[in-house]
Amino acid sequence: MIESPAVLIVNSASRRGQENFSQARDRLTELGVELMAAHAVEDPSTLPDVVARSVAAGARTIVLGGGDGTVSSVAPQLCSTEVVLGLLPTGTANDLARTLGLPTDLARACENVANGKIVDVDLGVVGDDRFLNVSSIGLAVGVTEQLNPRLKKRLGALAYPVATIKAYRRFQTFSAKLEFPDGDHPDVELDDLLQLAVANGRFYGGGAVVAPNAGIDDHLLDVYAIPRGTPRQRWQVARHFVSGAFTESDHVYHVTTRNVRVSTVPGQAINVDGELSAHTPETFGVVQGGLRVIVPEDATVGVADISARQRARS
Structure with a gap:
């Protein structure tokens, strides 16, 4: 009530x-x-x-x-x-x-x-911001930059795949270092990345699933990083992207945690639930x-x- x-x-x-x-x-x-x-x-x-x-x-x-x-x-x-x-x-x-x-x-x-x-x-x-769904670095930022209001009003949810294709054509990979203040995972350095995401919710990008077990009530963040990889690996990611099953692929980095600090080379804008409102390096956490x-x-x-x-x- x-x-x-x-x-x-x-x-x-x-x-x-x-x-x-x-x-x-x-x-x-x-x-x-x-x-x-x-x-x-x-x-x-x-x-x-x-x-x-x-x-x-x-x-x-x-x-x-x-x-x-x-x-x-x-x-x-x-x-x-x-x-x-x-x-x-x-x-x-x-x-x-x-x-x-x-x-x-x-x-x-x-x-x-x-x-x-x-x-x-x-x-x-993330910093002074709060987010419900996902904060993303890399390709998702390019997608946001392509998603102008006119495209969204004209195509609705279909604007997302159209913007993704446009963003991919001009995208450059990046490197990232992930540090875990709680010690629940070893720090890791990842190279040649297409995208890195820190997720609180389950869905993002017009209906894609973060990961098979992701939830907005599990008190955890899902962190994944997608390397450019081989053409076959990129196809595997694209094929299972909507279901979130791509996070189970051997070449995709995926963990759950309560806190993670992300730094990148070069520095990257952060897409916070569709808005470019933060920049690396940044620390992510969760309010249960x-x-x-x-x-x-x-x-x-x-x-x-x-x-x-x-x-x-x-």
């Missing part, structure tokens, strides 16, 4: 955001959701401030309309607080919605906000149960909300 009062905040610059704002506000009101305010935000850079002001004003639930980048941008304002996130997936990839088992139909997403259950999920940490989020009643993702249980006993 949603915690009141709630504030509706829609990234109206995201795909379908503006046209969905009024529909979401009306539908939530019909469902009995107590909205103390509703904002259609045209400038995505102001979203963290709008969320922070809403929380300071007493909002118990933030109903957020947007894509994965929208959620990541406001995650620091919600991390480790009592405030609940109700997500209306109005972005292009909506990988967090896939991970959480959320409906992408707007009306059904509103119903989930009104009637779903609250669980705790993990948040990834750092975000309270509404999911469907039959969802198996997430850990039963600790805060709700504590309030029930008080």
Whole structure:
């Protein structure tokens, strides 16, 4: 059950955001959701401030309309607080919605906000940023640079493979050093890499799976590195990329950990849930149960909300 009062905040610059704002506000009101305010935000850079002001004003639930980048941008304002996130997936990839088992139909997403259950999920940490899905280095950065808003609006999720082909044509490999502060893995140096990723969630890039056992509630980060390798090895990776089974290949480096420091030669931009907001060298970590989020009643993702249980006993 949603915690009141709630504030509706829609990234109206995201795909379908503006046209969905009024529909979401009306539908939530019909469902009995107590909205103390509703904002259609045209400038995505102001979203963290709008969320922070809403929380300071007493909002118990933030109903957020947007894509994965929208959620990541406001995650620091919600991390480790009592405030609940109700997500209306109005972005292009909506990988967090896939991970959480959320409906992408707007009306059904509103119903989930009104009637779903609250669980705790993990948040990834990279510098001052928080991320739900994946932080990537290498080819994924080139893909992000190719993903202009016009391409995403025209092709939707198909924009990702098109952008990948364009990025690959001009890509240059890099080297990386991975250090593990907790000592759970030996430090390693990797050369001639196409991509390196540190993942908190399960899905990214429009529906690709990070790794077969990756989850947003396992308190671990999945780290993988893909070398350029031979043409046959590249084909094996491409063939199993969507399923995540490529991480089981002998030539792909893959571990799980709670903390890892990544440095690269040359220095690399970091794609944080679709936004280029960090740069190597950088340390990655995880906040266990750092975000309270509404999911469907039959969802198996997430850990039963600790805060709700504590309030029930008080």
